[in-house]
Amino acid sequence: MHPTLSDLGWSQFFTDQLDSNEIDTLTPVRLSGVRRRSVVALTADLDRKEIALTGDHVATDMAVGDFALTDGERLIRVLDRKTVISRKAAGLAAQAQLIAANIDTLIITTSCNQDFNDARLERYLAIAIEAETTPVIAITKADKPEGLTAEAYAERAKALYDGADVLLINAKSPDDIARLEGYCGTGQTIALVGSSGVGKSTIARGLTGEDIAVGDIRDDDAKGRHTTTARSMHRMHAGGWLIDTPGMRELALHDASEGIATLFEDITDLAAQCKFSDCQHRTEPGCAVQRAVNAGTLDPERLERWRKLVDEDTHNSETIADARERGRKFSKMVKSTMKAKKARRGE
Ligand SMILES: Nc1nc2c(ncn2[C@@H]2O[C@H](COP(=O)(O)OP(=O)(O)OP(=O)(O)O)[C@@H](O)[C@H]2O)c(=O)[nH]1
Numbered sequence: 001m002h003p004t005l006s007d008l009g010w011s012q013f014f015t016d017q018l019d020s021n022e023i024d025t026l027t028p029v030r031l032s033g034v035r036r037r038s039v040v041a042l043t044a045d046l047d048r049k050e051i052a053l054t055g056d057h058v059a060t061d062m063a064v065g066d067f068a069l070t071d072g073e074r075l076i077r078v079l080d081r082k083t084v085i086s087r088k089a090a091g092l093a094a095q096a097q098l099i100a101a102n103i104d105t106l107i108i109t110t111s112c113n114q115d116f117n118d119a120r121l122e123r124y125l126a127i128a129i130e131a132e133t134t135p136v137i138a139i140t141k142a143d144k145p146e147g148l149t150a151e152a153y154a155e156r157a158k159a160l161y162d163g164a165d166v167l168l169i170n171a172k173s174p175d176d177i178a179r180l181e182g183y184c185g186t187g188q189t190i191a192l193v194g195s196s197g198v199g200k201s202t203i204a205r206g207l208t209g210e211d212i213a214v215g216d217i218r219d220d221d222a223k224g225r226h227t228t229t230a231r232s233m234h235r236m237h238a239g240g241w242l243i244d245t246p247g248m249r250e251l252a253l254h255d256a257s258e259g260i261a262t263l264f265e266d267i268t269d270l271a272a273q274c275k276f277s278d279c280q281h282r283t284e285p286g287c288a289v290q291r292a293v294n295a296g297t298l299d300p301e302r303l304e305r306w307r308k309l310v311d312e313d314t315h316n317s318e319t320i321a322d323a324r325e326r327g328r329k330f331s332k333m334v335k336s337t338m339k340a341k342k343a344r345r346g347e
């Protein structure tokens with residue numbers, strides 16, 4: 001069958017953004033790589049084509065997975081995203097860095113061993129919810145659980161968030177990989193996150209038939225930002241796409257306050273009932289959160305994990321806001337210095 005746009009993950013959501021002129025004259029593509037001055041675009045024929053960035057287009061505004069329109073030579077515009085995952089960029093000029101766009105399902109991967117960690121899973125869940133992707137928790141090494149039974153790990157994962165499917169798998173078993181394929185069909189885009197060694201590459205190999213070695217595609221530019229080369233989108237046997245970029249593996253939490261509020265809806269609701277609106281939920285009178293802890297209906301460890309996540313998010317988000325403010329002040333200072341110079345020269 002001849003490939004069509006839906007093979008790329010295109011849907012009505014994107015068609016709705018085009019006017020009739022654009023439909024007649026431009027071609028939709030999907031970005032499979034973002035370099036400093038060009039992008040690699042996947043066409044509906046599943047060819048990869050490099051397109052130079054011109055005019056106002058800058059690589060930092062684009063992400064792997066984006067849909068864009070081209071006139072064959074140039075990139076005309078990037079379409080609105082269904083979902084986007086971003087992170088705080090490394091370095092002094094903290095800015096949100098786009099990691100990947102239009103991911104439908106984020107497969108949060110952990111194992112039936114000491115890698116399993118409630119706080120880490122909650123961090124990824126908050127990121128997924130914030131990005132508006134659907135989280136799925138895949139717990140690998142179900143064939144050789146350590147410490148607890150595989151089912152006990154699954155129960156712990158289910159208790160974290162009822163909006164996430166939980167799957168126990170042996171990543172090396174084709175039958176178990178097949179159970180993930182429901183998320184991987186034509187029109188679907190997924191990504192895998194999780195610590196080193198949990199089986200992401202093994203799952204990716206099972207879903208695509210390819211060996212995906214992210215280490216090889218790292219391509220840092222002089223400022224320490226990474227750009228990704230062409231091969232960041234991989235076609236899966238089931239028809240969908242797997243996005244894998246270096247940034248995906250180093251996700252940090254930022255600006256995920258809504259994701260955190262949704263994930264910890266019980267605490268968010270309780271906090272709204274506290275006597276003081278700025279209640280820190282420690283020793284204040286009339287604290288509904290502490291009341292729930294004392295009544296045994298809120299796990300104090302869960303409350304502690306929530307605090308840490310909120311702190312991490314606040315810290316990272318502030319760093320970005322501070323950097324923006326510094327940038328603004330600096331350009332204001334430059335402008336007023338220039339003005340003063342001109343005035344002195346009598347211009
Ligand atoms: N028995 C068993 N072994 C597994 C399973 N999943 C992964 N492994 C093994 O665990 C090791 C690490 O798996 P990888 O797929 O390389 O892990 P990764 O998450 O890609 O690790 P990084 O590339 O470091 O991010 C490999 O030897 C796999 O064969 C599983 O479900 N069962």
Ligand SMILES: [Zn+2]
Nearest residue numbers: 274279281287
């Ligand atoms: Zn309180």
